[in-house]
Amino acid sequence: MILQCPGCRSTRIAAHHTGRKVCTSVGTVAGAASGVAAASTGARIGATVGAIAGPAGSALGGLTGALLGGVVGAIAGGSAGAALGDFVDDNILDNFECLDCGHTFSVDTD
Ligand SMILES: [Zn+2]
Numbered sequence: 001m002i003l004q005c006p007g008c009r010s011t012r013i014a015a016h017h018t019g020r021k022v023c024t025s026v027g028t029v030a031g032a033a034s035g036v037a038a039a040s041t042g043a044r045i046g047a048t049v050g051a052i053a054g055p056a057g058s059a060l061g062g063l064t065g066a067l068l069g070g071v072v073g074a075i076a077g078g079s080a081g082a083a084l085g086d087f088v089d090d091n092i093l094d095n096f097e098c099l100d101c102g103h104t105f106s107v108d109t110d
Contacts, residue, residue: 031077039069
């Protein structure tokens with residue numbers, strides 16, 4: 001897709017992705033928070049599995065389970081946030097700026 005400024009027909013267009021950046025950050029934090037909440041389950045499972053290897057394995061397994069919960073949650077939240085941010089950028093915000101005349105505009109992607 002070649003973008004063109006609706007004002008001066010320039011093709012020197014910059015995309016801001018403001019919504020994407022904001023939503024990705026918010027999604028990552030929210031996802032990590034819910035991931036950490038779910039991590040207690042992961043920690044319990046990890047501790048149970050790790051217990052086979054003894055007390056050290058139990059502690060290590062619990063830690064691994066908690067970490068995995070947080071990381072997986074953050075990634076899932078970040079992806080969801082990025083998708084939402086793209087939608088906001090495309091449909092709500094003036095996501096594009098003309099580098100020649102400074103005009104900002106949004107584009108119908110369909
Ligand atoms: Zn322009």
